[in-house]
Amino acid sequence: MSLTYDDGLDSHLDLAIPALESRGLRGTFYLTLENVRERVAEWQRAAARGHELANHTVTHPCDIDGNDWRSYARSQIDPMNRAIDIWEGISASHDFAYPCDVTDLGPGSANRQLRRFEAVLRSQHIVSARTSEGPPNPPEWVKRYPFRLQALAAGFDAATLQQLTSYIDRARASNRWAILVFHDIVPAHPAVDELLASVHDGVLDAIVAMKIRCCPVGEVMKDFGS
Numbered sequence: 001m002s003l004t005y006d007d008g009l010d011s012h013l014d015l016a017i018p019a020l021e022s023r024g025l026r027g028t029f030y031l032t033l034e035n036v037r038e039r040v041a042e043w044q045r046a047a048a049r050g051h052e053l054a055n056h057t058v059t060h061p062c063d064i065d066g067n068d069w070r071s072y073a074r075s076q077i078d079p080m081n082r083a084i085d086i087w088e089g090i091s092a093s094h095d096f097a098y099p100c101d102v103t104d105l106g107p108g109s110a111n112r113q114l115r116r117f118e119a120v121l122r123s124q125h126i127v128s129a130r131t132s133e134g135p136p137n138p139p140e141w142v143k144r145y146p147f148r149l150q151a152l153a154a155g156f157d158a159a160t161l162q163q164l165t166s167y168i169d170r171a172r173a174s175n176r177w178a179i180l181v182f183h184d185i186v187p188a189h190p191a192v193d194e195l196l197a198s199v200h201d202g203v204l205d206a207i208v209a210m211k212i213r214c215c216p217v218g219e220v221m222k223d224f225g226s
């Protein structure tokens with residue numbers, strides 16, 4: 001399974017990463033360049049300790065159906081990839097998460113837009129793209145649709161420890177890849193897109209107790225030959 005964190009938020013550095021590391025776990029952090037500029041050195045150190053830095057665009061645009069795909073690639077994807085390459089000290093393949101879960105890049109039908117988006121991502125050395133909904137991923141699904149990785153969004157679609165661990169349990173029982181998505185992690189009074197730190201801690205404890213393999217998205221994709 002994989003633990004993923006979107007948008008490059010301060011609570012990921014301040015709460016999530018310490019919680020992961022105290023349990024020997026590593027996460028995938030889909031960074032939005034404009035959110036992480038002030039704490040670049042800390043993100044760089046997190047990468048050096050084994051966390052994955054991944055691409056979530058430069059400004060997190062949610063309204064892209066009128067966009068020209070070339071300028072989207074040039075302005076939103078390429079600069080984030082380059083920044084990650086510099087911070088990680090290597091030039092490698094990248095993983096991506098769709099901002100706002102939208103895949104309707106440019107004109108045309110939904111299918112055409114998604115295929116266009118995939119072609120743009122492939123042209124930018126991206127090997128997988130994660131959505132924010134759907135059941136755990138069967139191996140055949142990952143091989144066939146690496147640009148449609150399914151995931152459960154904590155807070156939005158599962159706010160309790162029981163809901164989150166039952167998704168992981170379901171994946172384990174059926175030999176599927178569970179991916180959890182976290183946004184802001186807060187000590188108290190979570191909004192709909194936030195998750196209580198105590199629930200986040202509980203999920204990590206459950207993963208350790210279940211003794212299931214938990215690693216960054218990029219490592220799982222390598223197992224699939226990407």
Ligand SMILES: [Zn+2]
Pocket residue numbers: 006007056060098099100
């Ligand atoms: Zn996002």
